[in-house]
Amino acid sequence: MFLLLPFDSLIVNLLGISLTVLFTLLLVFIIVPAIFGVSFGIRKLYMKTLLKIFAWATLRMERGAKEKNHQLYKPYTNGIIAKDPTSLEEEIKEIRRSGSSKALDNTLEFELSDIFYFCRKGMETIMDDEVTKRFSAEELESWNLLSRTNYNFQYISLRLTVLWGLGVLIRYCFLLPLRIALAFTGISLLVVGTTVVGYLPNGRLKEFLSKHVHLMCYRICVRALTAIITYHDRKNRPRNGGICVANHTSPIDVIILASDGYYAMVGQVHGGLMGVIQRAMVKACPHVWFERSEVKDRHLVAKRLTEHVQDKSKLPILIFPEGTCINNTSVMMFKKGSFEIGATVYPVAIKYDPQFGDAFWNSSKYGMVTYLLRMMTSWAIVCSVWYLPPMTREKDEDAVQFANRVKSAIARQGGLVDLLWDGGLKREKVKDTFKEEQQKLYSKMIVGNHEDRSRS
Amino acid sequence: MGTRSSHVAIIPDVDDIRRDTGFSQASLLRLYHRFRALDRNKKGYLSRMDLQQIGALAVNPLGDRIIDSFFPHGSQCVDFPGFVRVLAHFRPIENEDPGTRDPKQPEPLNSRMNKLRFAFQLYDLDGDGKISRQEMLQVLRLMVGVQVTEEQLESITDRTVQEADEDGDGAVSFLEFTKSLEKMNIEQKMSIRILK
Numbered sequence: 001m002f003l004l005l006p007f008d009s010l011i012v013n014l015l016g017i018s019l020t021v022l023f024t025l026l027l028v029f030i031i032v033p034a035i036f037g038v039s040f041g042i043r044k045l046y047m048k049t050l051l052k053i054f055a056w057a058t059l060r061m062e063r064g065a066k067e068k069n070h071q072l073y074k075p076y077t078n079g080i081i082a083k084d085p086t087s088l089e090e091e092i093k094e095i096r097r098s099g100s101s102k103a104l105d106n107t108l109e110f111e112l113s114d115i116f117y118f119c120r121k122g123m124e125t126i127m128d129d130e131v132t133k134r135f136s137a138e139e140l141e142s143w144n145l146l147s148r149t150n151y152n153f154q155y156i157s158l159r160l161t162v163l164w165g166l167g168v169l170i171r172y173c174f175l176l177p178l179r180i181a182l183a184f185t186g187i188s189l190l191v192v193g194t195t196v197v198g199y200l201p202n203g204r205l206k207e208f209l210s211k212h213v214h215l216m217c218y219r220i221c222v223r224a225l226t227a228i229i230t231y232h233d234r235k236n237r238p239r240n241g242g243i244c245v246a247n248h249t250s251p252i253d254v255i256i257l258a259s260d261g262y263y264a265m266v267g268q269v270h271g272g273l274m275g276v277i278q279r280a281m282v283k284a285c286p287h288v289w290f291e292r293s294e295v296k297d298r299h300l301v302a303k304r305l306t307e308h309v310q311d312k313s314k315l316p317i318l319i320f321p322e323g324t325c326i327n328n329t330s331v332m333m334f335k336k337g338s339f340e341i342g343a344t345v346y347p348v349a350i351k352y353d354p355q356f357g358d359a360f361w362n363s364s365k366y367g368m369v370t371y372l373l374r375m376m377t378s379w380a381i382v383c384s385v386w387y388l389p390p391m392t393r394e395k396d397e398d399a400v401q402f403a404n405r406v407k408s409a410i411a412r413q414g415g416l417v418d419l420l421w422d423g424g425l426k427r428e429k430v431k432d433t434f435k436e437e438q439q440k441l442y443s444k445m446i447v448g449n450h451e452d453r454s455r456s
Numbered sequence: 457m458g459t460r461s462s463h464v465a466i467i468p469d470v471d472d473i474r475r476d477t478g479f480s481q482a483s484l485l486r487l488y489h490r491f492r493a494l495d496r497n498k499k500g501y502l503s504r505m506d507l508q509q510i511g512a513l514a515v516n517p518l519g520d521r522i523i524d525s526f527f528p529h530g531s532q533c534v535d536f537p538g539f540v541r542v543l544a545h546f547r548p549i550e551n552e553d554p555g556t557r558d559p560k561q562p563e564p565l566n567s568r569m570n571k572l573r574f575a576f577q578l579y580d581l582d583g584d585g586k587i588s589r590q591e592m593l594q595v596l597r598l599m600v601g602v603q604v605t606e607e608q609l610e611s612i613t614d615r616t617v618q619e620a621d622e623d624g625d626g627a628v629s630f631l632e633f634t635k636s637l638e639k640m641n642i643e644q645k646m647s648i649r650i651l652k
Contacts, residue, residue, distance in 0.1 A: 080486045082649040095645055110596065110612045112620060112628075113637055115518070115575055116645045118599065122522040123546050124648055125512040132493055132510065364496070421511050434515040439601030442517065446612065447604050 022178075030182060034219035043228045043380065050356065050379055053163070054144050060160050061143060081128050088441050091117050110446045131421050134330050137358045144355050146378065171377050179224045179376045186220035187273075191280040193217065198283025210284040211262045218259035227381040228356075229256055236387035237261050238316035238346035241309055243338055246348040247410055248320035249328040250361040251368075252375065253350055256383060257318060264288060264308065264315040268295055286314055302341060309343040316346065321403065322423045327360040328352050330417035331410055334403040344390045347406050349414035353382040386413045473537050477544035478564050483650045487543065491536050501533040502526070517599045521578050541565065545574045548647040569634075571646040576633050586627040589617050 033039055086094075095113050140149050145167045193213035200206040222229065237260075238244040244263060246253060257263065265287045269278060278289055288308055294300050308314050321334035328351065339345065352359045357378025361371050375381065388409055393402045404420075411418035467473070467488050474484065492498075494506050507523045508514060516522065526534045526542050534542075544565040563570060579587045579595050593613045600609065620628045620636045628636075 080490070080651055082651060095640070110616055112579075112616060112633065113640055113645075114599070115578055115595075116640075116642075118516055118518040119522065119575060119578060120546070120646060120648065122513055122516045122519060123543065125510055125516070126494075126507065126522070127487070127490060127543065127648060127650070129510050129512045131512070136493060434511075435517060435519075436601055438515055439517050439599065440603050443600040443603035446600070447608055 026178070026181065030223050031185065031220060034223055035216050037215070037219065043226060046226075047228055047356065047380060047382060050144075054355065057145055057160060057163065058143050060157060064157055064160075081124060083124060088117065088438070089445060092442075092445060114442075114446075130330070130417075130419055131332075134327050134332070134419070135364075136327065136362065137360050138327050138329050138354050140354055144379065146357075148374075149358070171379070175226070176376055179226065182220060182224035183376075186217050186224055187277065189220065190214070190217035191277060194280045194284035198280075207285070213284065214262060214281075215259065218255055221255050222259045225252065225255070225375055225381050226379075227252070227256060227383070229260075229382075230384045231260055232384065232386045234260070234387060236346065236389050238263070238348075238387075238390075239344075240314065240316060241312045242316045242344040242346050242390065243305075243309065243341065244316050244318045244346045244348055245321050245334070245338060245406060245410075246318075246350055247328075247331045247414065247416065248322045248325055249350065249352060250325055250359045250371075252359055252381065253320065254318065256350065256385065257348065260385070262315055263318040266290075266305070266317050266319055268292060288317065298337065302337065305338070306341050306343075309341060324423040325361045325363060326423055327362075328354070328416070330419050331407050331414075332419050332421055332423040334407045336399040336403050339393065339403045339406070340399040342393065344392050345402075345406055346390050347388040347410050349386040349388065349410045349416075351384050351386075351414040351416065353384075356380040356382045359383070384414075388413055467536070469537065473540055476537075476565070477540050478547060478566065479540065479544065479650075484540065486650060487540055488536060491539055499533075501535045502539060503533055517601065518578065518595075521595070521598065525574070525577065543648075545571055546646060546648045548649050549643045566647075568642050571642050572634050572637065573630065575646065576630050579628075579633075586625075586629050587617075587633070588627045589613055592617060592628070 029040065029042065084091075092114055095116055096111050137149075143149065145164055147164070190213070193216075194210070197206060197209045197213055200209070244257070244261075246257065254265070258265075264285070265281070267278075267289060269275060269289045269291055278287070281287055282289060286308070288304060290301065290304075305317060308317060317338075319338045321338055322332050323335050324332075326332055357375065357380055359375065359381050366374065391402075391406055391409070393399070397405070408418050410416075467484060470481075470484065473479070474481070477484075479487070491502070494510070495502055496506060496509075504523055504527065507526065508519075513519045513522070526539065547566040549566055549568070576587070577583065579591060581591045581594060593609060596609055596613060617626065617628060620632050622632050622635070623629075
């Protein structure tokens, strides 16, 4: 037989023991609490320690920059140019007033100088506009020891580099394998658990088990991402027969909401692993999955959702009306489909703290797998969830107005900017109706006055 | 390391651009990041489509004319120096002592004359140095859309051209344009301040 060196067996033994210890730790500290929904508070302690370290790191960088007499690059989330919030009419009147050599006549028509207003407004949007910056990750004020968020790397001292190296080691060699193991456990338990529950006859037992299997697996997934979630106003949680709407930042939103409540999911049928999960889930309780061809048919979609909502024994539906992922600094136009159904709407606001890990999925930049890896190699995902009081459509409101009302409530609670723009602008051009409104405003100014003059 | 750099060294030919445009290093860096953000497919230059995708620009009645100003002489793409040269027209005029400026050097892009020239070329569609009655009508039509009738628009155009036209050739030259706007505070109305 091969001559084994004496320490080989020792190494194998050590490896075996450490793996067993790791798994026991995993079981005790993570999975068992997940099953029962309790928490040891380990993650909150972890978060506090990290904050202290980040503050120290930013101070060191600022000191390093001062020594070299440079200024640190400070990102601006509010835009890079100074803007005046005056209206079209005010500005044009002011322009005319300042340049007019004639007597101040209010019935002035078109002036050559009117063009300055549109010209400058146009240039301002080229330099900085509200929508383009919503589709890239939010920039941080202080550094969080991740190379992906660093803009000032030439100011890092030796100590800071060592700290960063330590961070890389911890994140990639300790946290990442742990998280992947947890994710794997969570997903397999979900698939197996829901399939098993699916064999039971319909009844109270099946519902009870289904709910707890779902909750348990989502909680394990939450721990797989080291997500530290604070729920507010849990008394407003969605009930059966209602629709839960929330702002959309990433696919993780689903895991975050579903680990605290029992929802029916709505979505398109996928292939691959997602498809396996979807088929298993629907065995235990009724979710609403659409075939690709059915998604285009708006009436069919509305009909199925209405049927689901009218059955009070079925779970509340979870929908993200923005239709696309936004970077969590603003809320964009809500598609009116879910607001036409006539059910009670339970709005939920989700706000992530980007300090510990940016949850925004930039689908034009990263695929799903890269995105998940980035999530699992961040420090943590910290977010706050607010359950807002339920809303229903008023008699004199149409679906669009109702959608905007819900959107404003969510934006206000989450501290996000409320935008009227459509998230689909990421891929398409804006409609001409908006341009017509501007043209109308301007026309009133130059023609309205003309009519007054011709009358007198 | 890092997906962005805060050092101006990432901008190619940064010294030439600074000399041409007069932007500070910090402003150039911000504009460079903006250029990269608009360049969605990472081509290294901007096409008309990239600018048309800015929602707030598409609803501006003069949006297309403004986009045209970035693509002179029929070109289809604009690189970063070209991008910044156009934006430099909108740099606020600083309180420099005119006596100390070297008269041999070309006029800075953000001088009053150059700002006026920029506005003039928004009207002057064919670039022949004169705003004809037809061109004025076309630009006005862009600004009002379908809200105003042809006759009303024609009478407005006639009045405007008549008032500005001094040599009676039925068109507004650049000199006539500047004369009619001589009291205007162009410096303020055509300036955009970049935050430090």
